[in-house]
Amino acid sequence: MSIRVGSMRRKDLPEILVLLEECGLPSDELEEHLATVLAAQEGERVVGSATLEIYGTSALLRSVAVQEGLRDKGLGQRLIRPAQGKPLPTR
Numbered sequence: 001m002s003i004r005v006g007s008m009r010r011k012d013l014p015e016i017l018v019l020l021e022e023c024g025l026p027s028d029e030l031e032e033h034l035a036t037v038l039a040a041q042e043g044e045r046v047v048g049s050a051t052l053e054i055y056g057t058s059a060l061l062r063s064v065a066v067q068e069g070l071r072d073k074g075l076g077q078r079l080i081r082p083a084q085g086k087p088l089p090t091r
Helices: 010-022 030-036 075-085
Strands: 003-007 037-042 045-055 058-066
Touching (some): 003 075, 010 030, 010 045, 010 058, 030 037, 030 045, 037 075, 045 075
Antiparallel strands (some): 045 058
């Protein structure tokens, strides 16, 4: 099955929170940055995520997580590639 990378859907949040916990990554304040969360999905299942925290004209890439069985296959790179060119939202 192919893996699709794109903006997260609101219904993906619980799966992303579980994935972050499984990867030992923080999830605090994630809900403040939902507009800039990217999700990797295999079918309907979330298998990876990356979040941009926006601060004015700068952004912090945080919490890049990939399901254990899919690591070392380039999925993390696929998650951060769109984040690198993502326009920053205006506040």
